[in-house]
Amino acid sequence: MTMAQITSPGPAQLLKFVREFGLTLTVVVLFTTLVLLIAGAPPLDAYFYILKGSLGSWVKISHVLKTWVPLTLCGAGLLYTFRIGLWNIGIEGQVMMGAVFATLTLRLGLNSQWPMWFLGLSFAAAALGGGLWALIAGFLKTKGGVNEIFAGLGMNFVAQGLILWLIFGPWKRPGVASMSGTEIFPQSLWLPYISSLRLSPAAIALAVTAVLITAVMLRYSRIGLCLKAIGGNSQACVLYGLTPTHFMLLAMMFAGGFAGIAGCLQVSGVYHRLLPAISSNYGYLALLVVMLSNYNVWVVPFVAFFFACLNVGSIQLPMMLQLDSSLAGVIQGALVLATLAVSAWRGRRAKIFEAQTQEAVAK
């Protein structure tokens, strides 16, 4: 897998990344402009509104950060699984399970004297929930031989089903049967935030810590080295006395744990309740973030920020330009396609480059 074959970033690689990112953006802008023109909307205005709608004020930036935090957490988690060569599509379900475990913990703390304890505990529970959920997919992969993509997708459906059942059943609002979510938690169980900015310092701190831990783990720890080695050649790693399946499970647990924390933040910091769309597709989006970041831990936060801007800013399109709101999703769709196209292009170029170097070596 090419994703594991990335050495530490040097200036040349950074340059390469910037070039490819620029290329992706150009493809996206061209495509979106075309769509906007077809829809009869002024493209420049549209871009301006997205920019203004995401970075136009401190409050808006804080909303962007609110999206950035779970994206970055999931992105950091995915770096572990990508490093060992696993496609952890199940990250979406791991976010959901984190949210479920967090909700469970907060419900236990409903009438408690020490709500902060339960709030803190909810993070640990969420990490556990996401981690366990990921572990199931991991076991299906290592013991059952089920491809992790299919296992993950299946687990996502199960997690979604579980949330629906909880909301419609055991955790319903009294006298109400609605898919709109569980009863809102009292403010004492909300993640503390700066009210003028609607910004929770704890959430930001968690995301930053996740990135730092991941960077250190991948670069300096033995686990990080082993993940990379197994991702590069799991067969050879047996010779080095490593057990690839153990590390696969470990990587899944890391990814699930971080995703679970993201789910917890969605509950305690954003919606203050459990709802069917609690994961907000951040898991799937984070897969794209990490791919677009070329699996580089230092680039992930920036790409995540860009995606968050797009997510928050695109709401301006229906509001200001009366574009049919589904058009707002086109940019993200285009990003997906452009990311795939550029990474395919990158893969082909890498192959050509490899062939050339091999020829040169042979000579």
Added chain:
Amino acid sequence: MRVELENIHKHYGSVRANDGVDLSVQGGEIHGILGENGAGKSTLMKVLSGYIRKTAGTITVDGRQVEFRSPGKASECGIGMLYQDPLDFLNLSVLDNFMLGQVSGLKNEREYYRRKLLPLSTHFNFNLDPNSPVSRLTIGERQQLEILRLLSIGIKVLILDEPTTGISEIQKQTLFAALKQLAREGKSVLLISHKLEDTQVLCNRVTVLRRGKVTGHMEAPFDTRQLLDQMFDQLPTPPSRLKASPGDTILSMSDVVSTGGRTGLQKCNILVRKGEVVGLAGLEGSGQGVFLRVASGMSRPKSGIVEVDGRSMIGKSHREFKDAGVTFVPTSRLEEGLVPGLDITEHFALNARKTRFFVRWSNALSAAKEKIEMFRISGRPRSPVQSLSGGNQQRLLLSFLPEAPRLLLLENPTRGLDVESAHWVWRHLQTYTARNTSIVFSSAELDEIVMVADRILVFFDGKIVKDVRAEDTDSRELGRAIAGEI
């Protein structure tokens, strides 16, 4: 039909797989192509069947010069090849596979082809169920199906590449009968083989290749000694092996049976003593690889006992073998031995003590520098291993070897290395035997084995057919054993 190949060349860069080969095949003839691994047999036949393009030379069919740009073109001229691994579609039925390449696809002709397949099948005494999926067939049955398909599209010259590998004795008899039947009907059969016994039973004529050149033609009955001389280089005799006095048993196997590779490993009984250098001879894929992997704990045998230092190692992982002093270096360096994407330093870090949480990068870097120097690896500590040349990759792998392993298992340790590197490798390995380490290695080069081993085991079809001390044998005897003639 008469096929003539004249002065065929096939070059891969500087490697000459075929270097001016002449061959002629008459109708009604079973013609054997003999030679050791890499002699250019398969290349020649792939040229003839249009699978690869020749570099130079001419092919004439019934006096008419032809140019095959694809296998399809060759089969239009009546030439078809049955590959070592049948190229069929596993999830389709026998009938579907039979119809492939024959039907226009416009109308449903299943019944027509069913009526065609059945008598053809009985004609050759094959027993194929048209409705059975190919995935349920044995290799031998898949061969039969492919032969029928080739015949039904009008093949008059049938090429078979090592057809008796991996099929049962009964299937072999059926196959041979069918091939003889074909010859009686005026068709030609070209048989690639390294097994003397097969050619002896089957062929009217043989052509022997060595290093891309024809070294002999012969009509049946064949003189085995002469054939062997033509197949193998005259081997140099200076044995520079170390005269170590064998000590206690380090590795013992009794009645070990294992799957894997093309042949598996059948009823293997062997003892390896301290300080011994054991060479594993045999055609590639005759069981040496499986033997080494079982002996190193990389794969687990189906039955039998493996002991290291008198302790049973059944069910133990490679790691436990490693802890017991057994080190394995596989042949495919980039597939099994090294991790592409990681650089030299990272490999040393991977080899370092496993108990620490953080990697000691400074230690790994200095280890890398030291070993690069010591093993004269042309690379930098930060060079990704896939950028190293084969010889340097091998030196790197050897630099990972522990100080004093008890048993070194090496698979083709000098494959792909130039003479200078190969010599360096052996000089290095012999420092281990001086420290009482036992070495078991496989090699495709008989002269290498004769040169350095104290003891030689010859593998044939997954069995050890010969176990001799190097001074008690010679290359001709070994060559016969390798070809299955004991």
Added chain:
Amino acid sequence: MQKNLKQALIAICVAACIVAFATGVASAAKEQFKFGLLLVGPYNDHGWSQAHYEAGHYVEKNVSGTQMIYIDKVNPADRPGVTIPQLVDDLVEKGAKLIIANSDDMKDGTREAAAMHPDVKFLHISGDDVLTGKSGKNLTNLMGRMEYGKMMAGFAAAMTTKTGKIGYLGPLVNEETRRLAASCYLGARYAWEKVLKKDVKDLKFQVTWIGFWFNIPGVTADPTQVAQNFYDTGYDVVISGIDTTEAVVVAGQKRNEGKKVWAVPYDYVGACDGASAVCLGVPYFNWGPSYTELIKEAMGGSWSPKWLWYGPDWKNINDPDTSTIGFVYGAALGDDAKSALNTFIADLGTGKLNLFKGPLSYQDGTEFLKTGVSATDKQIWYMEQLLKGMDGQSSAK
């Protein structure tokens, strides 16, 4: 040369005029009273959200100096990650002085946003935060007395059904949806017993809930399937309680297949359009007048938190300038039923008829209203169960 200069001068003048005009417009815009509208569904859903959207336009037209900024599909399924407080922040930044949130689903978010923006007025449709005292001074609740509209819907359905089986396509279960379904039933039962003189035992009234106000694939039950199921099992009239038009659409399809079926849509005055063959009429909300009243209050500074529950203008329930609740007759409604319905509406208007009057029992047999007792507003608003005689879930299992 001189000609060129002239052209250039003209061009500059034209440009200057345009700039002046534009700034004039801009400065005029500054004095406008902007209000934000959060729609839970698409603005063109032919149902609940479109009724609000058009009321917003009604205000823009009738109250000079007002301007609407709307955003539709405000729900976590359509806009993952987007929250009410976030949208309110944005609308306030764009200058909105009053925010209208049109869904029960936005209850918590609206309250949260209202607390964060004490200077901005909030109008939450269908909520009860003022009644429960959970909200601050800047939030008003508004709802229409759709109970009347639903009674008419139920009445029309019972007058039309040939099988005596009426299906109710319910959204989620809460107080509002319970009382609306119950009102339907009361209207239907009245028509069945008092007008058609049939045995109440022969009237079947089934409520099936989908789980939300509209279809969210994979999350809610599919309303199209629920409606199809009704028609396939002998229910020949389906009354819609959801925001969107599946009932009337499916009825149209079934009619094309030759089935004698009807439907009663909901929410939006134009919901029968294009379905005249099957549409018995539609009870609808007309938010224009109440929006106008409240926005004028907010502009004039006389705003105070209120809990409002506006009914029809009985003089003419379909008067667009006065009546909050209306009922448009559908083309498929028979003449007898039409005249009976006329009488029914007139009687409701005069107060001669009050269907929320005892004896009434809840579904499980417990007493809701004693004989002769009329329900208070709060009793109706907070109904605990469906009524006896109705089939279907009263609350979440």
